[in-house]
Structures are given as C-alpha cells and as structure tokens.
Amino acid sequence: MMKRIVLLLSIFSLIFLLNACSNNVTRNTDNPLPDTNGKEYTFDSSDNIKVTINKNTSTSPDSEETVTDSAIRSEIPQNYKDYIKQLDPDNTSDICFFAVEDMDLDGISEIILATGSSGDDPFDNYVEDLYILTDENGVIKQLGDDLVSGGYMVYHVELIQMNGDSRKYLYCGLTNGVSLKGFKIIGLKDKKPYELCYSASATGAGEDKLTDTDNDGLFDGYIQYRSSYDVLYYSVIRTYKYEDNTFKLVQTDIALPDYPTGVKDVILQYLSLNLIVEQGTEEVNQRLEELCSDKNARHISFEEDGLYNALFNTVMEFPDGMDFVIDEQTDIAYVKISYQDESNGLHTYSFELKKLDGKWTITAIRQGQ
Ligand SMILES: [Ca+2]
Numbered sequence: 526m527m528k529r530i531v532l533l534l535s536i537f538s539l540i541f542l543l544n545a546c547s548n549n550v551t552r553n554t555d556n557p558l559p560d561t562n563g564k565e566y567t568f569d570s571s572d573n574i575k576v577t578i579n580k581n582t583s584t585s586p587d588s589e590e591t592v593t594d595s596a597i598r599s600e601i602p603q604n605y606k607d608y609i610k611q612l613d614p615d616n617t618s619d620i621c622f623f624a625v626e627d628m629d630l631d632g633i634s635e636i637i638l639a640t641g642s643s644g645d646d647p648f649d650n651y652v653e654d655l656y657i658l659t660d661e662n663g664v665i666k667q668l669g670d671d672l673v674s675g676g677y678m679v680y681h682v683e684l685i686q687m688n689g690d691s692r693k694y695l696y697c698g699l700t701n702g703v704s705l706k707g708f709k710i711i712g713l714k715d716k717k718p719y720e721l722c723y724s725a726s727a728t729g730a731g732e733d734k735l736t737d738t739d740n741d742g743l744f745d746g747y748i749q750y751r752s753s754y755d756v757l758y759y760s761v762i763r764t765y766k767y768e769d770n771t772f773k774l775v776q777t778d779i780a781l782p783d784y785p786t787g788v789k790d791v792i793l794q795y796l797s798l799n800l801i802v803e804q805g806t807e808e809v810n811q812r813l814e815e816l817c818s819d820k821n822a823r824h825i826s827f828e829e830d831g832l833y834n835a836l837f838n839t840v841m842e843f844p845d846g847m848d849f850v851i852d853e854q855t856d857i858a859y860v861k862i863s864y865q866d867e868s869n870g871l872h873t874y875s876f877e878l879k880k881l882d883g884k885w886t887i888t889a890i891r892q893g894q
Pocket residue numbers: 626627628629630631632633634635
C-alpha cells in the first residue's frame with residue numbers, strides 16, 4: 526500500500542514537473558498548437574520504461590500503464606544539468622523543458638533539454654538554449670548545436686508527431702514578441718538535428734500554425750496567415766500538407782476585394798493575384814480567369830521578371846513604380862507597362878483589354894513589346 530502511495534506521489538510530481546516546465550495546456554491562453562483533446566504523450570526514459578502523461582489533465586495516468594519506481598524521476602539528473610551548464614556557463618535560466626525520447630527511432634533515446642521559460646503565452650516566454658543530448662553509458666554528448674538560433678525568439682518547445690510518420694520532432698514556437706508567430710520543426714537524422722520545416726514571416730507580421738484536422742494529436746500540415754507587404758497587404762491563407770516527410774503547398778486563399786472598375790486597376794489586380802497565388806482556391810482561380818481570359822498569359826512568370834518591387838511601389842503609390850501608357854476606347858483598351866527590376870533591367874508588357882458586360886477583362890498579354 527505504502528509503495529503504491531509513493532508511486533502515485535511520484536507520478537504527480539513528475540506530471541507537475543513536466544506540465545510546469547514544458548507546456549501547461551490546461552491554460553487557455555493562446556495555445557500555439559491545436560488542442561490535442563486529451564492525447565497522451567509518451568516519454569520514453571533512458572531506462573526504457575514508459576511513462577505516459579495525459580497532457581490535458583493533471584490527473585495520474587491510468588492504472589494499467591507500465592510505470593516503475595526507477596522511471597519516476599521528479600528531478601532531472603544532475604549530470605545532465607552539469608553538462609548543459611558547461612555548454613553555456615553564463616546561462617542562469619532554469620530548465621524549462623526536459624524529455625527523454627527516441628526521436629529518430631534508432632533504438633537510442635535522446636535527451637532534450639531547454640533553459641528559459643516556456644509556456645503557452647508567446648509574449649511572456651523565452652527559451653534561451655535548446656539542446657539534444659545523448660547519454661551512452663553515462664557519456665553525455667551534444668548532437669548538433671544549440672537549437673535556439675536565428676532572428677526570432679523561441680517561446681515554446683514541445684515534442685510532436687506528424688501524421689503518417691512515427692518519428693518524433695521538436696516543435697519550437699517562434700515570435701518577435703509583438704506581431705508575429707511562427708514555428709520551426711526540428712528532426713533528427715544520422716545523429717544530426719535538421720530543420721524539417723521553418724515557417725515564420727520574414728516581414729515580422731503573420732501567424733503560422735500547425736494543423737491537426739482530424740484532431741487525433743498527429744499534425745498533418747500547417748497554415749500561414751499573411752497580410753503584410755510580402756502579400757501586397759491582401760489577407761492570404763496558405764495551406765500546407767505533410768506528405769512523404771515534406772510539406773507541400775496545397776491551397777492559397779485570398780480575401781478578394783471587389784472586381785476593379787478601371788483598366789489600370791484590372792491589370793494591377795491581375796498582376797498582384799498572379800504573384801501571390803499559387804494553388805489558388807476555386808474562387809481565387811475564377812477571379813483570375815475573369816481578370817484575364819488569355820490562357821497563354823498563365824505561362825508568363827512575372828516573378829522571374831522582377832515585377833514584385835515595381836508592382837508594390839505602384840500599388841503603394843511610391844516612386845519607382847510601373848509606367849503605364851493607356852489607350853482606352855469605348856470597350857477596348859491597349860495598355861503598355863514598363864518597369865525596372867532591381868538590377869535596372871527594363872521589362873515591358875503590352876495588354877489588350879475588352880469590356881464585356883460592363884467589366885474590363887484582359888484578353889491578351891504580350892511580353893517585351
Ligand atoms: Ca535515437
């Protein structure tokens with residue numbers, strides 16, 4: 526009986542430690558990951574004993590779970606603490622994440638340790654160092670470098686699993702502390718950490734989130750919300766899907782403005798959508814077809830032609846935009862545009878437009894004329 530009480534107390538203290546350190550999902554403050562609905566995460570200790578933690582509640586694991594005394598450690602081994610201390614002697618932060626997990630499924634567990642304060646609120650948390658270590662018969666080694674690097678702060682660390690992939694990955698929530706949330710996912714291959722995915726807007730504004738569409742705790746993709754200058758201030762949602770160990774863009778959705786009335790605005794909207802949209806939704810593709818009926822124009826790569834800056838300057842009414850020469854008649858118009866790319870190369874296009882049912886539509890685009 527006494528042994529059982531000690532065991533239960535140990536389980537509670539381990540749960541408390543892991544919850545307090547890694548991610549307190551019972552707090553409903555802006556959780557960066559979708560609700561995993563009580564999914565149970567398994568931490569595989571170096572003693573090869575499994576301890577299962579129910580993330581959504583602070584109750585003890587089910588009675589039938591395999592738990593032994595040796596696996597229940599309410600403290601992180603001192604030699605791990607000593608090891609990371611000598612990696613960064615000036616770091617006085619507490620350990621905020623600790624897990625033992627065989628990330629790459631090679632049969633050897635890795636030790637994941639982070640210092641700082643990691644929780645759900647991106648603006649209150651800060652991860653200073655993040656390490657993946659190995660412990661082979663007491664010999665501790667670091668795999669790769671400190672995984673906190675790059676321009677954005679890491680505010681959250683968590684072990685995750687992707688759909689159709691039994692390996693474990695390290696999710697790092699990223700923020701600039703103000704207007705941006707993104708993430709990177711770190712995997713392990715041949716004992717080296719690598720970035721499976723990095724998704725955070727370079728503009729400092731945007732929100733990127735992992736998705737778990739069937740809510741089974743395995744992530745199947747991610748979504749990027751963008752509305753800054755990188756997407757010409759349109760509201761854009763890009764959806765990526767995880768397949769064959771890689772993320773693929775499957776859909777771009779845009780909050781479409783009204784159909785433009787003027788000749789110039791039809792061209793500007795067509796060029797803007799053309800630059801922003803890849804894998805558009807049906808609605809977005811339909812708008813593109815309404816704006817331009819010239820099927821051959823689909824093959825023109827305005828992106829390769831360095832259009833973005835000139836288009837941005839034109840839309841924002843800044844200097845160094847595109848030059849327009851417009852010959853507009855009753856229901857037909859001829860427009861020539863020219864602009865310089867960043868290397869001062871000159872580009873020209875000519876457009877023919879027709880007015881059908883009161884709407885201007887581009888009927889032909891010719892390059893270099
Ligand atoms: Ca391993």
